[in-house]
Amino acid sequence: xxxxxxxxxxxxIAWCPGCGNFSILKALKLAINELNIxxxxxxxxxxxxxxxxxxxxxxxxxxxxxxxRSLPAATGIKASNPELTVIAVxxxxxxYGEGGNHFIHTIRRNPDITNIVHNNMVYGxxxxxxxxxSERGFKTPVQVTGxxxxxxxxMAVAVxxxxxxxxxxxxxxxxxxxxxxxxxxxxxGYSLVDIFQPCVSFNKINTYQWYKxxxxxxxxxxxxxxREKAMHLAFENNRFPLGIFYINNTNKTFEENLPAxxxxxxxxxxxxxxxxxxxxxxx
Amino acid sequence: xxxxxxxxxxxxxxxxxxAGCKHYFGYPITPQNELGExxxxxxxxxxxxxxxxxxxxxxxxxxxxxxxxxxxxMTSSSSPGISLKQEGISYLAGLELPAVIVNxxxxxxxxxxxxxxxxxxxxxxxGGGHGDYRTPVYAPASVQEIADLTYKxxxxxxxxxxxxxxxxxxxIGQMKEPVVFPKKIEKLPEKEWAxxxxxxxxxxxxxxxHIDPAVIERHNWKLFRKYQEIEKNETMYETYMTDDAxxxxxxxxxxxxxxxxxxxxxRKDGIxxxxxxxxxxxxxxxxxxxxxxxxxxxxxxxEMSTGQMLDDVLLAVEGRIKVQFHGxxxxxxxxxxxxxxxxxxxxxxxxxx
Numbered sequence: 248x249x250x251x252x253x254x255x256x257x258x259x260i261a262w263c264p265g266c267g268n269f270s271i272l273k274a275l276k277l278a279i280n281e282l283n284i285x286x287x288x289x290x291x292x293x294x295x296x297x298x299x300x301x302x303x304x305x306x307x308x309x310x311x312x313x314x315x316r317s318l319p320a321a322t323g324i325k326a327s328n329p330e331l332t333v334i335a336v337x338x339x340x341x342x343y344g345e346g347g348n349h350f351i352h353t354i355r356r357n358p359d360i361t362n363i364v365h366n367n368m369v370y371g372x373x374x375x376x377x378x379x380x381s382e383r384g385f386k387t388p389v390q391v392t393g394x395x396x397x398x399x400x401x402m403a404v405a406v407x408x409x410x411x412x413x414x415x416x417x418x419x420x421x422x423x424x425x426x427x428x429x430x431x432x433x434x435x436g437y438s439l440v441d442i443f444q445p446c447v448s449f450n451k452i453n454t455y456q457w458y459k460x461x462x463x464x465x466x467x468x469x470x471x472x473x474r475e476k477a478m479h480l481a482f483e484n485n486r487f488p489l490g491i492f493y494i495n496n497t498n499k500t501f502e503e504n505l506p507a508x509x510x511x512x513x514x515x516x517x518x519x520x521x522x523x524x525x526x527x528x529x530x
Numbered sequence: 531x532x533x534x535x536x537x538x539x540x541x542x543x544x545x546x547x548x549a550g551c552k553h554y555f556g557y558p559i560t561p562q563n564e565l566g567e568x569x570x571x572x573x574x575x576x577x578x579x580x581x582x583x584x585x586x587x588x589x590x591x592x593x594x595x596x597x598x599x600x601x602x603x604m605t606s607s608s609s610p611g612i613s614l615k616q617e618g619i620s621y622l623a624g625l626e627l628p629a630v631i632v633n634x635x636x637x638x639x640x641x642x643x644x645x646x647x648x649x650x651x652x653x654x655x656x657g658g659g660h661g662d663y664r665t666p667v668y669a670p671a672s673v674q675e676i677a678d679l680t681y682k683x684x685x686x687x688x689x690x691x692x693x694x695x696x697x698x699x700x701x702i703g704q705m706k707e708p709v710v711f712p713k714k715i716e717k718l719p720e721k722e723w724a725x726x727x728x729x730x731x732x733x734x735x736x737x738x739x740h741i742d743p744a745v746i747e748r749h750n751w752k753l754f755r756k757y758q759e760i761e762k763n764e765t766m767y768e769t770y771m772t773d774d775a776x777x778x779x780x781x782x783x784x785x786x787x788x789x790x791x792x793x794x795x796x797r798k799d800g801i802x803x804x805x806x807x808x809x810x811x812x813x814x815x816x817x818x819x820x821x822x823x824x825x826x827x828x829x830x831x832x833e834m835s836t837g838q839m840l841d842d843v844l845l846a847v848e849g850r851i852k853v854q855f856h857g858x859x860x861x862x863x864x865x866x867x868x869x870x871x872x873x874x875x876x877x878x879x880x881x882x883x
Contacts, residue, residue, distance in 0.1 A: 270655060295641060313610065313641065315585065345557070345585045373558035376566070389570040389582055391556075 411436025
């Protein structure tokens with residue numbers, strides 16, 4: 248694979264051998280390449296965690312924000328330049344834990360961004376604590392008797408908040424993950440792609456084999472515009488569905504609600520006469 | 531008491547448990563995760579509560595709650611996480627709630643790196659959060675001191691009803707050393723003010739807001755008088771070979787250990803160097819600096835920052851003698867040989883002048 252998003256030299260990648268992140272990186276790069284996004288129209292955003300390293304390995308402009316804060320930073324980027332394709336990439340701990348409140352309110356605000364969440368159900372960067380999506384009973388060096396919290400259900404939260412696009416992928420299936428990411432990026436509005444990701448070092452429960460046995464793909468019979476059905480899918484926990492759960496194109500995006508962009512789509516910084524106009528107004 | 535071989539991060543936990551800490555709330559961050567791990571295993575065995583929160587902000591507010599009902603409580607994090615806790619620390623100070631906050635410092639600003647650093651001195655000693663308050667800050671230089679000062683921090687917090695910070699760094703946090711722990715506390719101090727259910731007594735209100743500025747002004751002066759008491763009673767420092775010194779290094783935490791190594795080296799060449807090591811950073815040991823200033827030629831301040839404690843030294847010296855600074859910010863760790871070179875250089879400059 249050679250694309251404009253590849254670095255010319257070999258990049259030293261700081262993930263464990265066998266990490267699910269490698270496949271997500273590959274799928275993401277393939278997706279943005281096939282979508283023909285111009286390099287000067289793409290900004291990647293992330294927070295902190297193993298997943299948040301992903302944009303470092305893509306030859307694109309990248310804002311690495313604070314832990315949990317990728318979505319507010321992405322919203323800020325979109326607010327000042329709606330022409331950009333903005334992809335926020337982070338993990339389950341960053342997005343659903345530390346950034347949980349931002350997750351909720353970014354969905355409500357509905358900026359036209361894509362939010363890719365590597366969901367490995369564990370904190371990898373800090374070496375193996377339970378994350379918001381860890382299953383009950385999951386034992387770690389910190390959850391010594393096992394997790395007793397109800398796992399966070401990002402799909403149900405996103406559907407309940409009437410998110411614009413809600414999908415789930417599985418890291419090891421690069422082709423399908425790529426296709427889902429492409430649809431998410433093309434969707435107008437906030438698009439969530441929660442990607443099941445095996446963590447070979449710290450999650451010995453949710454392994455490649457586990458995902459194989461505990462997931463299935465939605466077929467063409469599923470109508471992604473049916474919110475109630477989507478909610479049912481979100482609650483399925485016998486085997487977890489993969490694919491596009493829900494699409495809602497009825498709400499305006501955040502940018503479309505901004506008066507600044509109502510008659511003029513140009514980013515504010517490109518409007519050269521704005522200073523003059525302000526001066527005229529003040530005079 | 532038996533000597534144990536333990537890491538600094540584990541030592542925080544054991545000392546806290548022995549000091550009667552019953553609650554620990556925290557969120558993972560490197561390089562202090564081992565403290566959370568220790569608490570998760572040992573605190574429940576000691577009849578306490580370990581909780582991994584969804585964020586640092588949640589953790590510090592849980593600390594407020596546990597402290598309000600009178601419990602001994604601790605939270606810990608590393609630099610970026612401590613920034614997130616500042617709102618809560620300000621609130622604890624305003625409500626006069628005791629708590630122990632551990633900062634295992636790493637490189638900054640922003641996310642920086644995960645190596646040891648001392649860039650949070652200003653944040654720790656100047657309040658950190660908003661408003662007119664101070665936080666007592668202990669700066670351990672060894673695993674043994676982590677045990678002793680953490681234990682002491684709980685007493686200081688209760689005695690003065692204030693949040694107390696133990697300011698360590700990734701180096702001492704990760705390092706293993708022999709340590710002897712203080713005896714397990716038997717009787718915790720009574721807390722008449724705690725919210726424990728009203729019963730037949732008067733209702734108690736814990737809130738730090740009042741619409742009348744006169745009330746808040748009175749409260750600020752009350753806090754100020756308390757901080758004066760802390761300055762008077764709680765200042766701690768160590769001096770090392772200062773009696774006959776011509777040059778005195780001033781350094782805290784792990785930097786002081788490195789400086790001590792440097793002083794041992796230069797002493798072999800007959801250079802009369804000594805060390806003042808602040809153990810409390812607030813209250814800062816200004817008096818010992820004022821007292822030694824008239825007897826020596828120069829101070830050298832060593833810090834793993836671009837110069838933060840330096841401000842406190844300059845305030846204490848009041849321009850009477852020269853103060854040289856040498857710092858390594860951002861997680862770079864200096865060596866005794868490096869500090870020794872600086873001492874040699876400054877000594878030679880002084881001899882010439």
